[in-house]
Amino acid sequence: MSDCDTFRAQLAPYLDGELDRADARALEAHIDGCAGCGAALDELDRLRRALRDANLRHTAPPALRARIAAEPLPLPARRRVPSAPAWLRYAACALLAFGAGALAMRERAPGAQAQLEHDAFASHWRALAAATPVDVVSSDRHTVKPWFAGKVAQAPVVRDFADQGFPLVGGRIDYLGGARVPVLVYRHGQHVIDVFVLPSGSATHAGASAQDAGYTLRFVTLGGQPAAIVADTDASELAKLIALIESASSS
Numbered sequence: 123m124s125d126c127d128t129f130r131a132q133l134a135p136y137l138d139g140e141l142d143r144a145d146a147r148a149l150e151a152h153i154d155g156c157a158g159c160g161a162a163l164d165e166l167d168r169l170r171r172a173l174r175d176a177n178l179r180h181t182a183p184p185a186l187r188a189r190i191a192a193e194p195l196p197l198p199a200r201r202r203v204p205s206a207p208a209w210l211r212y213a214a215c216a217l218l219a220f221g222a223g224a225l226a227m228r229e230r231a232p233g234a235q236a237q238l239e240h241d242a243f244a245s246h247w248r249a250l251a252a253a254t255p256v257d258v259v260s261s262d263r264h265t266v267k268p269w270f271a272g273k274v275a276q277a278p279v280v281r282d283f284a285d286q287g288f289p290l291v292g293g294r295i296d297y298l299g300g301a302r303v304p305v306l307v308y309r310h311g312q313h314v315i316d317v318f319v320l321p322s323g324s325a326t327h328a329g330a331s332a333q334d335a336g337y338t339l340r341f342v343t344l345g346g347q348p349a350a351i352v353a354d355t356d357a358s359e360l361a362k363l364i365a366l367i368e369s370a371s372s373s
Contacts, residue, residue: 279345
């Protein structure tokens with residue numbers, strides 16, 4: 123089996139956040155130098171998003187519903203059916219309840235923003251499990267910002283907030299879905315905080331939030347670009363960092 127075959131088998135687990143940090147970084151390094159695998163990742167991500175499109179679900183038209191309701195049942199169906207045992211009735215109720223729950227989950231299938239949330243949480247946890255959550259270690263924005271140049275379409279605004287209790291640790295490149303994005307890494311005490319700087323036009327709503335396993339994600343704006351902060355700090359400390367991030371200009 124070729125390297126490409128090995129890595130392509132990991133694309134779906136990667137998009138689902140199931141790879142550990144080491145395997146994810148190896149896959150990302152391969153994708154950086156392999157146009158074919160990069161295209162396969164993009165195609166798989168587009169397919170995953172397309173399958174969550176609400177337009178795939180079709181509702182029966184009112185005329186069909188009315189016709190079915192008006193048609194008499196065939197005579198055999200009118201015969202008295204012996205009562206089922208109690209255990210079978212309970213099982214049927216449980217099955218119906220499960221089906222209703224599954225249908226409700228299908229109705230709430232995640233859109234683009236929900237997918238970004240899933241990917242950001244997964245990327246943050248992979249980074250925490252790695253030996254280091256950064257690719258370039260520096261508190262100097264004049265070192266971190268140039269490091270991103272050429273690696274992403276647009277280098278992000280980089281600021282160090284050490285004086286306010288949120289020192290810049292460095293940065294890394296990560297993937298949210300099929301998009302290659304810069305990540306700014308900060309610390310607050312023992313907490314590691316990731317700021318994912320998203321491509322312009324990403325389907326996000328500034329101020330929206332999500333929570334998972336004790337971690338909070340907030341969508342913000344950094345220097346005019348949409349961004350997502352993932353942290354496990356308390357709400358008041360996170361609010362301080364959000365205010366600092368949103369006040370940072372591109373100058």
